[in-house]
Amino acid sequence: MDRYARWNALLELLAESGRVTVEDAADRLDVSQATIRRDFDQLAQQQMITRTRGGAVANGVSYDLPLRYKSAKHSAEKQRIGEAAANLVVPGTVVGLNGGTTMTEVARALAVRPDLNTSGEGAQLTVVTNALNIANELLVRSRMKIVVAGGVVRPQSFELVGPLGGALLKEVTLDIVLLGVDALDVDLGAAAHHEGEAAMNSLMVARAKRVVVIADSSKLGGHAFARICPIGQVETLVTDSGAPSSVIQSFRDAGVHVVCA
Template structure:
């Protein structure tokens, strides 16, 4: 009889233990286990619980349980860089604003690493590398192993924003313009992002046929890109170099252009308007562009659609002095009617 009673007591203790273990495995206890490491290694994984005692005040027969899944989640979250910067990276800023911010940071410090960029701008390292590539393509920074250094040139914020927004249109304009140019002869190129794209299109198009193209330019950036290429002979005008555009202008540049003759002048402009004609934002650069046009047998004006119908500070020339306009979208009336009347050829880059 006593033996039967003992068996019943033992069975009830076991059932009580199993009930507690079932509660723990079902996640009813959320406190994390603080068992020593040796005991946690033997604990049941993926369960939540705390140190428990049986009815006799001991832990005999009570399995150790701990919240290993919660620990794993916390560890992963602390190591995940997206939890730190992912939300901030897209916090309402456009790509142009991010590029301006990055360019200012590189210009201010001279030389920076990718780690410094990610920390300062709260962006991922992959995004930092992608943005540095965009800035390097526009010759605003020089990429190094694990970072970048500032170049002397930089555009103002508005110019950089326009460059980013219209980069595809400028590339199409450049390809169409390059198709209009011969492999030999003399080409006069002024500065600006669209003419820089024309220079790159000419570099990509080089045929290695032994023909030499002479390029006369007042753009330091264009000369820097084209001078190392065997197919081109590059001549610069000299003069006062403007920091924002890296174009040489002023009396020295104008005197050099007066003594040159070119087959074609490719001119990037700031505005094309029916009454005011062709215009640019700086009077010294406008004067240099005007002399390039007068030194050439024909003139090609390159301008994306944002320049159409727009007037800048300084007039370059009248519309009838232009032979061809290459743009990325059809020009609408009344400007189209004026251009047709004066015999300007319009090329739309597809």
């Protein structure tokens, strides 16, 4: 396990329990206690955790970890989901994309589809996004038309939030929005941890003809702080095969078309 994978695992442990000792972390990650102490010291220097005698405690923002620490989690599932979501996009349309690790995989899958990158009449794809990393992925890998909503950058997700971006989104129409979420529940709908991101995502939903939620199975049935939209506005859910059949059926009963990658 490399350093960044180890840091990701430590942050996940702290997010779950709030506190962890050096001894427990070393046992669970199968590394030396000296390695864990160095990891804790380095994470504390970055203000990701607070060091305590013999261990560490989570900071208040640990529920919303920076994107670089989330990338290793459920990576195989996210790649499959990204490919399945990209297959829903039709050449020549306008697509909305928000940010997140799963949406990065969606962007990569879109970029390698030859039919979305041709220069023929009506073939070029237009992507509207409020995430800087998504725009960069597509810019360096494809010949699509990229439109970036303005706003203030959130370092955790590289997403732009606030009224500057909202003004642009109110003036465009999206054929389809592919929306990464922090939680999706039949009763509570789609939600995000940060209210600014939720507001931007909600505007994308309002401007889209079709709403497709992209979420791995760990996000299903959960809840997050700020609602994006009710389940009734979601046409399709793209998730992985690890989702329990009962959960999948509950979404289908609610009228959502479910694609399991």
